[in-house]
Amino acid sequence: MARPLPTNGLRAQIEDGGVALGVLDNTYSPTLVEFYGDLGVDFVWLDFEHGGPDPWDAATVENLLRAADGTGTELLVRLPDSSPTLVRKALDLGVRNLFLPRVESAAEVREAVKSARFRYDGAAGDRGLAAPRARRWGLGENYVEASDRETLVGTTIETAAAVENIDAILDVPELGFVFLGPFDLSVSLGHPGEIDHPEVREAVETVRSAAVAAGVTVGGLGFGMDDVNEKAENGYQILHVGSTTGALQNAVSGWLDGFEGARE
Secondary structure, X not given: OOEOOOOOHHHHHHHOOOOEEEEEOOOOOXXXXXXXXXXXXXXXXXXXXXXXXXXXXXXXXXXXXXXXXXXOOEEEEEOOOOOHHHHHHHHHHOXXXXXXXXXXXXXXXXXXXXXXXXXXXXXXXXXXXXXXXXXXXXXXOXXXXXXXXXXXXXXXXXXXXXXXXXHHHHOOOOOOEEEEOHHHHHHHOOOOXXXXXXXXHHHHHHHHHHHHHHOXXXXXXXOOHHHHHHHHHOOEEEEEEEEHHHHHHHHHHHHHHXXXXXXX
């Protein structure tokens, strides 16, 4: 029996003008993805560039997706590479929101975004048409139209070259969002780890203001809720509010610091 494909909640939220709040799960645990969904986060960020399982491991990725599906949250997946083959593989597994690492030109972004579409910019796209999990193994209704409508592909802006090319990148058709990566950007600009360095802050603002002016969604890291709220007021719509390891560190450190007895 044919069945309708689900709506992408993250895409719908930002298109309606809302702000999506998510958590970076750096344990890559289906249990925690499911728990975060029950807690009410809008998305769980899985970073396959800096850690986690190999995204070619279909069974592992599918279990993470099932955990998200079961609680109505979305996965936001950063790939380790922007190759069209990897983009198509992730989408066929059922990922609907992904972003590319370390791109430096509009041509790279366009090639990846085109690989995520059956129809692209008034012509043929470069997506593979089969019957994978994303199509519910052939049972999904209007798969071509639904997939093109619900897929969200963005890119990280984390190199000096990407900042220089930001206007051309923002002009790529169907670019879903840009996500600012201040740490890698600080390395590219020659100030490793100095995300408050004036040159880094200027580059971040250049990208943010250009994206807002172009009508492209902006995403980024939140450094505490005061920072998250300020960024939301300044046009960010996809915001990371913390990580699993950060939450555990704060909780466990607080428990240990609060103990008044002897531990020796």
